[in-house]
Amino acid sequence: MxxxxxxxxxxxxxxxxxxxxxxxxxxxxxxxxxxxxxxxxxxxxxxxxxxxxxxxxxxxxxxxxxxxxxxxxGYNDPDVDHAAMEQAKRGNCTVAPSSVMIDFAEELVNTVAMADWAFFAKNGGDVTSLAIMTARAATNRKKTILVRGNYHGVAPWTQGLGCGGVLAEELSNNLYVDWNDYDQVESLVKKYPGEIACFMSTPYWHGNFVENQLPEREYWQKIRKLCTENGIVLAIDDVRCGFRLDMEGSDHYFGFKADLMCFCKALANGWNVSALCGAEKLRNAVNDVFFTGSYWMSAIPFAAGIATLRKMKKLGxxxxxxxxxxxxxxxxxxxxxxxxxxxxxxxxxxxxxxxxxxxxxxxxxxxxxxxxxxxxxxxxxxxxxxxxxxxxxxxxxxxxxxxxxxxxxxxx
Ligand SMILES: Cc1ncc(COP(=O)(O)O)c(C=O)c1O
Structure with a gap:
């Protein structure tokens, strides 16, 4: 060879x-x-x-x-690309969004078990940041618990001290725990009563340079209960796992219900779109956050996203x-x-x-x-x-x- x-x-x-x-x-x-x-x-x-x-x-x-x-x-999937091209003929980046945005939101709400609404952006990092802002707006609290080694994008809050352009202030509301260690999460919740807005994690630990680890038995169920009892928003970053574990969301796969779910990668087979899906109780909070971008309502990726979700479902x-x-x-x-x-x-x-x-x-x-x-x-x-x-x-x-x-x- x-x-x-x-x-x-x-x-x-x-x-x-x-x-x-x-x-x-x-x-x-x-x-x-x-x-x-x-x-x-x-x-x-x-x-x-x-x-x-x-x-x-x-x-x-x-x-x-x-x-x-x-x-x-698969690259250039004929069904997805046909839907994208048909939409391209009608319009893409227009001053008022195409109604295909509603179709896509409906498709997601009907697919993802926890979703009552969907908010679209472009990259995974857009929606992980939106999730944190939404949790803050909903709770009027500052702090987020994150799992060490998880990747959530490139916004300053996701990076470490010493990374170029990142200020200590931007990390000052982050608290870190080790993956699968429920006790650490519980002790932070006790240490900062009424101060934690959000617990954010990927559904399992899929960091680089480390053996990937699935959640221990009852880990997510215990975290869910802790968040509910303490008014903390449970946000799952499903950017990487989304639709590769379960069409209904990776929280569904592991037997719990998140409050917010971040999707991107597999959402439209390469057409650029990301989504934050949320529970009804956070509808007003996300609405309070000012968040948008020049291309966030482009119609082609929405059409591609609908075709992608439908085809994945058809394939089982x-x-x-x-x-x-x-x-x-x-x-x-x-x-x-x-x-x-x-x-x-x-x-x-x-x-x-x-x-x-x-x-x-x-x-x-x-x-x-x-x-x-x-x-x-x-x-x-x-x-x-x-x-x-x-x-x-x-x-x-x-x-x-x-x-x-x-x-x-x-x-x-
Ligand atoms: C788990 C997870 N969250 C967030 C992101 C950031 O997504 P994006 O690069 O689309 O901003 C990634 C990207 O690899 C990811 O794997």
Missing amino acids: ETYQYNKSKELFQRAAKVIPGGVYGHQGPANGCFIPKEAFPFFSDHAEGAYFWDVDGNRFIDYMCAYGPNIL GPVMLMEYGKRLTTELVKLAASRGFELIVSGAPSMWYMRIADDPSLMLHQRWIAECVKRGVYFTNHHNHFVNYSMREKEFNFTLEVADEALKAVKA
């Missing part, structure tokens, strides 16, 4: 670095810890279809990052994704064992995390991932992966073939 070359990617990166700070910034750029060694990864995409994207050098990859989540049905929801992920990771673990490696898999199968054991420097794992990428299976180091509905037997078999070649290369 030939390994890929990235000459054009490298050339383009030089060009980009002259006019774009960092060349490619953020998590999709080579400065990020996900791309080690940099030489193994393409920097620019040329086109995409279904489970695959092709880079500017003509190399084809199965994309197990699914564009970091948005690609849930994330069961298929879970099954594919479970089957694939079971085989990857077996394959690794047959080559003398222990592969540890964690998190939900539809967005699994993996690492090679006994690898304190992380070099072994990174080399294996690099060898996979250079043969056309786009995994990433130290971040969870994603499955989408267009991955079938052909992709499954090719992935195992490449993973084995890569293991052999590492062994050699």
Whole structure:
């Protein structure tokens, strides 16, 4: 099996670095810890279809990052893109919003178990910030309890002290707990009576560089009860897990009911829209928050979102994704064992995390991932992966073939 070359990617990166700070910034750029060694990864995409994207050098990859989540049905899904194009003919960014916004809100309210209303924005970080502001407006309190290591976007309140441009004041109302530690949450609630507006967390712990952890038994039920008894808004950041665990929301999957739910990534199969869904009791509070943006009521993503939700439901929801992920990771673990490696898999199968054991420097794992990428299976180091509905037997078999070649290369 030939390994890929990235000459054009490298050339383009030089060009980009002259006019774009960092060349490619953020998590999709080579400065990020996900791309080690940099030489193994393409920097620019040329086109995409279904489970695959092709880079500017003509190399084809199965994309197990699914564009970091948005690609849930497959790139260029014909039904979603047809709905988007039909809407484009009628209008997109217009002075009064299209009524397709109502259709989309209705679709979400009818899909997500806890939702009585939906408020749209563009990115996941827009709606996590809106959730915090809504909780403050509803409770007239300042503080938020957050789980250490959770990612909620890039607004200053989500970052750490010492990060560029972040002030201590912007973090002064954050309180942090460890994941799955109910007692820590309870003791903060006792320490700050009447001061905590919100408890915000992802539905399970899917941080980077850590084994992903599902909630312990009764964790969410106890948190729900604590929040209800103390007038604290329970906000779930479902930006990454949304519709990959349960069409009705990840709170539904884990057997509780959130007050606010943040959605983005899988919501419209790559068309840019995010949503905050909320319970009736917070309708007035969200209405009190001034929050909007130039493109937030664009109609094309709403039409795409409706088509995406409907198609996912028609396909039976994330069961298929879970099954594919479970089957694939079971085989990857077996394959690794047959080559003398222990592969540890964690998190939900539809967005699994993996690492090679006994690898304190992380070099072994990174080399294996690099060898996979250079043969056309786009995994990433130290971040969870994603499955989408267009991955079938052909992709499954090719992935195992490449993973084995890569293991052999590492062994050699
Ligand atoms: C759990 C979670 N919350 C929030 C965000 C921020 O979303 P966005 O990058 O769309 O602002 C992300 C993005 O990866 C995420 O995974």
